[in-house]
Amino acid sequence: MVKRFLLVLTTLVVVVSAQAQKKILFDNTKSETASNADWIIDDDEPIPSPAQSGITQSTTETYWQGALSSWGVEMVKRGFYVETLPASGSITYGNSSNSQDLSKYDVFVVCEPNNPFSAAEKQAIIDFVQNGGGLFIVADHAVADRDGDGWDALEVWNDFFSTYNNPFGFTLDPGSNISIDPATNVANLPDNPILHGPAGDVDGLAFYNGGTFTIDKSANSTAIGLVYNDGYSNSGTTGVMAVCATYGSGRVVAVGDSSVPEDETAHDNSNTYPGWSQPFNAGNATGDNGVFVTNATIWLTESTSSPMLSSSESALSGFSYTPGNGPSAQQSFSISGENLDGSKVTITAPASYEVSADNINYAASIEVSYTAPTLPSKNIFVRLKAGLAEGVYNETLAITDNGSASDLSISLNGEVSSTVTILTEDFASCLPASWQVFSVTSNKDWTCNSQGYIEINGYNGDVASDDWLISPALDLGGYSNITLTFDSWTKYSDTNIPNPEVKVFYSTDYPGSGNPENYTWTELSYNYPAENSQVWTSSGDIDLSDASAQNAYIAFQYLSSGTTSGSAAYWSVDNVAITAKVQSTSYTISATVTPSGSGSVSGTGTYNYGSTCTLTASSNTGYDFNGWYEGESLVSTNPTLSFTVTGNRLLEARFSLKSFEISATVNPANGGTVSGTGTYTFNSTCTLTAVPESGFEFTAWLENGNQVSTNPTLTFTVTECRSFEAQFSTINSDSFDELNSVRVYPNPFRDIFMVDFAGNDFSSIEVIDVIGNVVYSKSNLSQTVSIDLSSYTKGIYFARITKGRHSKIVKLIKQ
Structure with missing residues (x-):
């Protein structure tokens, strides 16, 4: 099938008052339709027909007859009013007797003029821009003299520029003639409203024999290069394909090739080309010729102070x-x-x-x-x-x-x-992603035609053909009414193989690579073209319901009995599509939390096949999320898990207790020691114990400079990282001597130990276990005391002997 050019226009019909409506005048006084040129919006002039009021969102450029009809129709959709200045018209400014005086318009478009401007016309144009008008300059390549008068558009424009000493800051390069599709060397100007405007982003242009510009900022500092030929700096002054500038109160845009705004609707049915929708197959740059022209035209109208809203899109589907x-x-x-x-x-x-x-x-x-x-x-x-x-x-x-x-x-x-499209392929790019060609025999494979379909012909091959074209893997599970359609075409015939020479199959066991004939394929019946008919024929609806599986393939097998005339047919395939209805099958998505109480999960429930489920794991205080598990397989470490539902699933959200570091310092450094620091899990108990060195006594625990406790044993529940300072101070000599005179024996002990106070008076004695519990306490002491710990477990204890504000701590070991 010969592919038709698909023109996707960003259009917006804006209803505005007559007073606010912007007007565009397209020139036709300079032989714009000479020879094979057709630079008009319509052959009805000055007002195109049918009426502009009949243009709607879906109107195509064929509404008018002229190779600039795409430009005209697009601008009407965007709320503009368009006219043509016919060959009999006059280019004037400020002439009240001229009904088409430039002062009545916002934009003047001159596309590839083939005759020079008179002095009066030049003055009218420069005055128009000076006073706030927008001028759209379209040039062409050198020696494009379409009417044989010795002038081409490049020379016409340079003559105009030279009259006013390069008023706009750019001139066309004499002799220039470039073709490039696409030119993606676009200026890095993220805020430029021509490159990034209401019609979208301009990522490239296509030139088919066009001229280039050189910028001279000394003549006009506002001149800006927009798109450049390959090999030139995209911020430089040479190799410029499109440029803009301001002059006085007005604005100017220039592009070096008339093929940029061109379309196929010539008024006299001559051959013109779809430049508006080019570049073709150029990624983000596809169709940007029309985007550039639209954005630039809108920008030209904004030279006045009228309030203006813009939208990047006019239709979303x-x-x-x-x-x-x-x-x-x-x-x-x-x-x-x-x-x-x-x-x-x-x-x-x-x-x-x-x-x-x-x-x-x-x-x-x-x-x-x-x-x-x-x-x-x-x-x-x-x-x-x-x-x-x-x-x-x-x-x-x-x-x-x-x-x-x-x-x-x-x-x-x-x-x-409930009807969805599972596969659609028009072979506009080749070979399409994930499709594959496998040749069992012959060197004649399935190949893509420049017209946008895929074809095969075993004629003149090395041996008889057995060649397969295989689709990507298809998830056909969860669907009903699965239908395959495609178009096919054939020329010549193979007298040894009954028509059709192309068979269609599906498989649910093909692994996605290798010789397809090693696997099971089920043949499908379809409507096929008659031998040598050369007529595109629809396959009709082919039932694929028996292929309902999560990993299915379709394939086209071409066979020839030989390589000569009468033993090999020529086949083409296009527009392959698979549609289906989504079954109402629903599945349960559930989740558990480990350990219990560590967190929660949202998003579980019943989902239809093919829908999206999003599970979110939330940690409770003191826990961290570790990951989603299915069985013992890690699925994701992201707390948010999204997936397409194809069956029941049980997932597990795993959490772990947070860990915190507890640290302590000693002040002064030789004043004592601290035990109990380290790493603790959330909500566990930490006990820090400060033990003074000889000649020191414990004073207080500090945290962030604030006193926390005066008890040498500090016990707390861990909920965060904490850092303490154990403060010690020296004791006076009397107290020191008396504290040092105290004897504790035996140590280690079994059940009872003795404390001899050497006849000195002491305030108290306390015995403390390792977690800070006071297991024995007595006050006002001066004689020997016997302390019985027989009812307590073996282990480490501390005896704290206090005299006034000084104390001594003795480590005890109960055996």
Whole structure:
């Protein structure tokens, strides 16, 4: 099948008052339709026909007849009014007797003029820009003299520039002629409204024989290169393919090739080309010629101070989900504004949609505040609401300013349907990702045609062909009414093989690589074209319900009986698609927590097949999340786990107690020692014990400079990391001598030990176990004391002997 060029336009029909509507005038006074040129929006001039009022969101460029009709139709969709200055018209400025005087328009487009401007016309154009008009300059390559008068557009524009000493700061390079598709050497200007404007981002341009510019900032410092030829600096002054500048109160944009805005709708049915939708197959740059022209035209109209809101999108489509599995995936657009006189913009979703400023909190309406006069670019998210019944939801989102800027709208197209598309392939890029070709015999393989389909022909091969084209792995589980469709075409015939020479199969045991003939394939019947018919034929609906499995493949097998005429047919395949209905099968997703009480899990429950389940693990105080486990297999260490539901699942959220470090220092360093520091788990008990060295006594525990306790034994529950300071002080000599005169014996002891106070008076004695419990206490002592610990367990104890504010601690060992 010959592929039709698909033109996806970012369009927005904006309803504005006649007073606020911007007007664009397309020139046709300079032989713009000479020879094979057709640089007009329509052959009805000055007003294109049918009427502009008939243009809607879905109107195509074929509405008018001219190779610039895409440009004209797009701008009308964006709220502009367009006219043509016919060959009989006059380029003037300030001439009230001329109904098409430039003063009546916001933008003047001159696409590849083939005749030079007169002195009066040059003055009119320069005055128009000087006083706030927007000029769109389109040039072409050198020697493109379409009417044979000795002038090409490159020379016409350079003649204009030279008259005013390069007023815009750029000139065309004499003799320049480049072709490049795509040129992705785009200036790094993230805030430039032409490269990043209402129609989207410009990631490249396609030139098919165009001229280049050189910038001279000494002539006009505002000149900025936008897109550059490969091999040139994207911030330099040479090799420039597109450029913009300001002049007086106006603005100018120039592009060096008329193929950039060109489309296929010539008014005289001559051959023109789809430049507007190029570059083709260029990743992010695909279709950026039209994006560039649209953004640039809008920018040219903003040279006045009129309040203006802009949206990066005019239509968003593809919102969808199956019943019970909403909301849909979100899509986004950006809004911005210039010369605004309000304070906020309100984005109101239609009944079946909802909007968000952060892609988290969704509502029926949101407000974006700004400080006049500028609204910086702001991303807005939109999605189809959950809980909708099956059906199509084509509605309109409103964007309103509380100032005087015109309102905008974005059409939204969505659907809730149990029918889903599992596979769609048009072979526009080849070989498509995950498809594979396997040749059992012959050197004639399936290959992609430049027209956008895949084909095979065993004629003139080395041997008879047996060649397979195999799809990616397909998850067909959980679906019913699975249907395969495709288109096929054939030329010539193989008299030794009954038609069709291409057979279609499915397999549920093919592993994804290797010789397919080593595995089980089930043949499928389909509508096929007659031999040598050369007619694209639809396969009809092919039932794939028996292939319902989570790892299935379809394949096309081509056979030839030989390599000569009459023994090899030529086949092509295109537009392969598989659709199905989602079964209402539901599955249980459950989760446990280990250890019990360490945390919680949300998100468990019953889910439909194919829906998304999100489980979230939350730690209780004192615990850390370790991971999601299924059996003993680690699934993820992220507390949030999202997956597509294809069956029942039991997951385990594992947690562990947090650990904390308890440390202590001694002040002065020789004043004593501290025991009990180390690593502790949450909610465990820590006991620190301060033991003074000889000649010192314990004073207090400090934490962050604050006194915590004066007890040498400090016991607490661990809930965080803590650091203490044990303070000691020297004792006076009398107290020191008396404390040193105390004898404790025997040590170690079995049940009873003695304390001899040597006739001195002491305040008290306490015996403390290792966890800080006082097991014995007595006050006002001067004689020998017998202390019985027979009822206590063996281990370490401490005797604290106190005299006044001084004390002595003796370590005891009970055997």
